[in-house]
């Protein structure tokens with residue numbers, strides 16, 4: 001798909017079938033994420049790819065608890081969850097991690113894969129439970145959560161995008 005087409009037509013997927021993205025496609029999406037620009041080229045971000053249902057369910061429970069309702073399913077049944085973290089010792093960590101998220105979502109769209117940014121990674125990984133999870137993944141250092149990028153196949157049609165707001169641009 002043409003790059004401009006992907007960037008202007010991408011939409012968030014908020015319902016997934018259980019089918020996983022094949023490994024080749026997944027690695028293309030991850031390569032796009034890893035090649036996002038970063039402040040001073042420091043590559044402060046890190047991507048943790050979760051595919052085991054029990055690992056995804058455990059993180060989803062943490063996310064739902066932060067939302068205040070353990071019965072919610074904020075990961076929408078996605079079979080793959082890419083957790084984007086970034087090293088808080090780097091001043092551009094939030095910008096770096098956010099660009100990784102954008103690249104992942106846009107690359108996914110260009111390959112016909114559904115994606116969505118799910119929030120509250122910051123809260124998750126600053127909690128004792130989240131810190132323990134990082135340790136269990138062998139991640140040491142001052143990492144903060146940036147976002148979760150869900151990946152998978154859409155289980156229902158995409159919502160119609162809102163028109164862009166009138167004052168989005170100021171062309172001078």
Ligand SMILES: Cc1cc2nc3c(=O)[nH]c(=O)nc-3n(C[C@H](O)[C@H](O)[C@H](O)COP(=O)(O)O)c2cc1C
Pocket residue numbers: 010011012013014116117118119120161
């Ligand atoms: C920083 C950020 C946080 C988001 N968090 C959530 C979230 O927690 N749950 C969710 O369903 N969508 C989340 N989204 C997706 C937005 O709802 C979505 O991007 C927005 O409604 C615009 O729709 P579109 O992506 O289809 O253009 C998030 C998006 C961004 C950029």
